[in-house]
Amino acid sequence: MRQYAVFGDPIAHSKSPLLHNRVFLELGVPAFYGRYHLKEPSSLLERFHALGLEGANITVPFKEVAFEQCDEVRGIAQKIGSVNTMVKEGERVIGYNTDAEGFFQTLEGKLRPQNVLILGAGGTAKALAMIFDLHQIPVTILNRTPGRLKPLAEQGFKTLTHEEFAPDSYDLIINSTSAGLSDDSLPLPAPWLESLLHSGVLAYDVIYGKTTPFLRLAKAQGARFQDGREMLISQAALSSLHFTQHHFSLSTLHSLMRLALPQ
Template sequence: MQFAVIGNPIHHSLSPILHNSAFKSLGVVGFYSRYLLENPENFSSLKNLHLTGANITVPFKEIAFKSCNEVFGIAQEIGAVNTLVFEKEKILGYNTDALGFYQCIESLNPKNTLIIGAGGSAKALACILKAKGISTTILNRSQSRLESFIALGFHTATFENFTPKECFDLIINTTPAGLTNDSLPLDSTLLAPLLDSTKFAFDLVYGRETPFLTLAKSLNIPHSDGKQMLINQAILAFEIFMESQKIPINKTILRQSMQTAL
């Protein structure tokens, strides 16, 4: 069985380490690699790779959703998928980002959150927070990306018209700012006061301390990168992959193998 994580950029992804560790620990014959998709218009060409399944990362989660023949669970509301199963001529879509993220912050018991960014990952987080009864505001550079959030009933604002009227228990950066450069997702004059009044800062980027996390650290705000979310969503995706192939696995070994792989 062949699996891959698909995105652009993709060289930084640690998903192959997680999944290949699980294959080895569980004694399952399979291999997981990276695939750089340079042109989103060629998304349908993934069928030619003869993959059993795949994970989708930025910026293709919404395109992947539209390419699916069937979509399951909360992914239907999110409109973005990060896990695909290739079944004969069909592409089946799932979203494990949502639950994987929530498992990271559940113990914080936040009452309200601010999400910076309005892409597929932001939609996943917003929808799971909404499902858990947590008030959520979406902040994004452009208005057009916010329209789908407005349709779902979320509070939204652009950088230009944002006037915070409350402190947020949790602030989440879902943008790629800091992934390949040293930029902040929001101008420091606005971001610093927001972080200074929050209880926790979370960045989906993993593998490096982003400027967003550096700023939170300088303000003595508890913070986390996206490493544990990566592990959580990978465990959930691996379970979907194996279930699709009707391969029984020991979930305790699966969790232990991925948790200790990085």
């Protein structure tokens, strides 16, 4: 039986096993997908091999570490500098990023944003910034820690530290920080968010499975809001294409995962 896992810290909240095991079960793939609570980032690749994995997903806060440790990185992950999918190919481990395309698919037919604000500058923020850039959609990245913005600024993105923040008009505001994931915090001070969030704005939190303080505030402000469920399914279906060696269609994988994760 082939083994797969998701690595993260925290990891108990992850619904990835539910999605991938449903696909394996329904499509008769002899494989099992588990969770791994990784504490030591430097041991990611070593753990991958020690567990005898054929593939893995990487979640907060190890996507940039995964990028460093893969033997080869392919596709948009090279530009992003972060990897959320690792696949064994012979003796080598190949890294991919499915967050970027997975996220973008969730906007299709819903919104073609004109001006996007991304809160956070971690692995997910980089993925989203890059996919917007590919689609020539202007994006600004706002982060608490200035140092993390530097590589993004060097790539030509408009970046803002908290000190530089000034209210502007955005039609899509994405919380890609982990604020609200395992605590009750907002990604920005409430008065700043109140000045940004109003009707006509889509507030999108990539965190799934809960109504975060960010989404609660968006709702109170009359903004449209969306959590990370659709993104979770889309990025997982794209990862599953790699795990199942492209034997099944993306729409089949997507439908099975959707069934596994009721609204």
